[in-house]
Amino acid sequence: MKFKTTPYHHDLLKDTDRLAVFFEAIKEYDSNNDLAYDLGCGSGVLSYFLSSKFKEVISIESDVKAFGCAKENLSHFDNVKVINNDVLEYNFEKKADLIVCEMLDTALIDEEEIPVLNYAKKFLNEDGKIIPQGIINTIGLVNMQRHHIHWDEGAKYEALSDETVYSDVNFLDDINPEFNANIRLKAKKDGLLNGLKITTYTKINENIIAGPLPMLNPPLLVPLDEKQIRVNDFIDVEIKYIMGNGIESIETKYL
Ligand SMILES: C[S@@+](CC[C@H](N)C(=O)[O-])C[C@H]1O[C@@H](n2cnc3c(N)ncnc32)[C@H](O)[C@@H]1O
Known part of the structure; x- marks a missing residue:
C-alpha cells in the first residue's frame, strides 16, 4: 500500500x-x-x-x-x-x-507527549495500556563542537564520561512536566568539558526497548560553561526542563 x-x-x-x-x-x-x-x-x-x-x-x-x-x-x-x-x-x-x-522527542522536552497523555489517559480502561509505555533517560559529559542545543545529526562530540541513568518515566503514572535533577558524573578522561549529552531509550512495551534512531529520540546535546576536567573528577550538575515546552526550556548549571 x-x-x-x-x-x-x-x-x-x-x-x-x-x-x-x-x-x-x-x-x-x-x-x-x-x-x-x-x-x-x-x-x-x-x-x-x-x-x-x-x-x-x-x-x-x-x-x-x-x-x-x-x-x-x-x-x-x-x-x-x-x-x-x-x-x-x-x-x-x-x-x-x-x-x-x-509524540516522542528526546527526554520528551520538545513535543507534547506528557501534556497529551496526562489528559488522555483518563480515557483508558483500568487495565488499559499505552504504547510506548515509557522512557529511560541517560546523561553524560561531552566536549561538543557546536555551542548551542542540538540533536545528534552528525556534528562531532567526544564523550568524557559514561552515560548515567537520571530518569525513568512510566506513562501510566501521573507525570509532573516540570523536571529538575541534581546529577553527579565521573570523568573517564581528561578534556575540555562544554556540554551534556542526553540519550533516551524508549520502552515500547514490556518486551521491546528501542535505542535512539534517526526519527525516534536522537541524542540531544546541551551546552555547559567550559571547564577543564581530569580523569576521575566528579562533576555535579543541575538540569531543568519542562516536558512539552520545547528545548528552550532546558537550563543547566554546575552545582
Ligand atoms: C512524531 S509524529 C508521529 C506520527 C505518526 N504517529 C507516526 O508514528 O508516523 C507526531 C504527530 O503528532 C501530531 N501532534 C503533536 N501534538 C499534537 C496534539 N496536541 N494533538 C494532535 N496531534 C498532535 C503532530 O502533528 C505529528 O503528526
Missing part, C-alpha cells in the same frame, strides 16, 4: 526500525479488542497496524495536511475514524483498551 504523506511524515516512514518496533508491539494484540486511540496519528501508519486488531480505532491529528493524508490512507477501513483536532481540546467520549501516542 502506498501512503500519502507530508515531507516530515515521509521521513518518519523511511525510518523502518522505528516502524518495526511499533509494529511488533501492536502485533502482540489479538483481534478481539474494542477501542484504540492513535494520538498524533500523522500519516496514519500506526492506525493502519491497529485496524486489524481493534473493532474501532479513533485517530486524532492536529496538523491539517497530515490529517488529510491519514484520512485518505485509511479511507478503506470502516473501523477507523480520523479526526482533525488538537488532542488537548478533544472531547473523549469513551474509554479505550489501548492508547498509542508517538
Whole structure:
C-alpha cells in the first residue's frame, strides 16, 4: 500500500526500525479488542497496524495536511475514524483498551507527549495500556563542537564520561512536566568539558526497548560553561526542563 504523506511524515516512514518496533508491539494484540486511540496519528501508519486488531480505532491529528493524508490512507477501513483536532481540546467520549501516542522527542522536552497523555489517559480502561509505555533517560559529559542545543545529526562530540541513568518515566503514572535533577558524573578522561549529552531509550512495551534512531529520540546535546576536567573528577550538575515546552526550556548549571 502506498501512503500519502507530508515531507516530515515521509521521513518518519523511511525510518523502518522505528516502524518495526511499533509494529511488533501492536502485533502482540489479538483481534478481539474494542477501542484504540492513535494520538498524533500523522500519516496514519500506526492506525493502519491497529485496524486489524481493534473493532474501532479513533485517530486524532492536529496538523491539517497530515490529517488529510491519514484520512485518505485509511479511507478503506470502516473501523477507523480520523479526526482533525488538537488532542488537548478533544472531547473523549469513551474509554479505550489501548492508547498509542508517538509524540516522542528526546527526554520528551520538545513535543507534547506528557501534556497529551496526562489528559488522555483518563480515557483508558483500568487495565488499559499505552504504547510506548515509557522512557529511560541517560546523561553524560561531552566536549561538543557546536555551542548551542542540538540533536545528534552528525556534528562531532567526544564523550568524557559514561552515560548515567537520571530518569525513568512510566506513562501510566501521573507525570509532573516540570523536571529538575541534581546529577553527579565521573570523568573517564581528561578534556575540555562544554556540554551534556542526553540519550533516551524508549520502552515500547514490556518486551521491546528501542535505542535512539534517526526519527525516534536522537541524542540531544546541551551546552555547559567550559571547564577543564581530569580523569576521575566528579562533576555535579543541575538540569531543568519542562516536558512539552520545547528545548528552550532546558537550563543547566554546575552545582
Ligand atoms: C512524531 S509524529 C508521529 C506520527 C505518526 N504517529 C507516526 O508514528 O508516523 C507526531 C504527530 O503528532 C501530531 N501532534 C503533536 N501534538 C499534537 C496534539 N496536541 N494533538 C494532535 N496531534 C498532535 C503532530 O502533528 C505529528 O503528526
